[in-house]
Amino acid sequence: MATAQCACGALRLMFSEPPxxxxxxxxxxxxxxxxxxxxxxxxxxxxxxxxxxxxTEFIRTGDSGRKVRMHFCPICGSTVYWKADVSPSWIGVAVGSFVEPAFAPPAMSVFEQSKHKWVQLDETIEPFQGLPIGQY
Structure with a gap:
């Protein structure tokens, strides 16, 4: 069972399935x-x-007008997870919260329109200039 947590350990998530x-x-x-x-x-x-x-929850309104609810630890400030109105059946989790070097590699890279020019990614990662609407 995978576990993600903030820097101080006060906020933890446990998962019964892979991402x-x-x-x-x-x-x-x-x-x-x-x-x-x-x-x-x-x-x-x-x-x-x-x-x-x-x-602690911080609600951000995206460019689409939909809300993203960011959840961070009120003690250490680490953002561990978020929930987006656009995908209510999913929870997003910061990969760094797992501190697991063998974690599943990324399948895609989104919003590459604002990617730093010096960032070079493996050719196995599918690039998208924006969000791949309707694919996932």
């Missing part, structure tokens, strides 16, 4: 959230996750 998708995102919101040039994200069925601890 349905692992992806990189280069959008400006993810760059700001992570403090890095892109985010690495794992998406799970909401039914396979147990959440332990308290989170």
């Amino acid at each position: 349905q998708l692992t992806a990189l995102c280069h959008c400006f919101a993810c760059q700001r959230r992570t403090g890095a040039p892109f985010s690495a994200n794992a998406f799970y069925s909401i039914d396979c996750v147990e959440i332990f601890g308290t989170s």
Whole structure:
């Protein structure tokens, strides 16, 4: 059973299934959230996750007008997971929260329109300039 957690361990998630998708995102919101040039994200069925601890929620409105609810630890500030109105049956989790070097590699890279030019990715990762609507 996989476990993700914040830096201090007060907010933890346990999963009974593997992720349905692992992806990189280069959008400006993810760059700001992570403090890095892109985010690495794992998406799970909401039914396979147990959440332990308290989170603080920050609601962001995306370019589409839909809401993304970011959940971070109120003690250490780590953003561990999020829920998007556009996909209510999925929960997104920061891959870094697993501290697992053998974690499933990304299948795609989205919002490459704002990718830093010096970021080079493996050719096995499918690139998208925006969000691949209707594919996942």
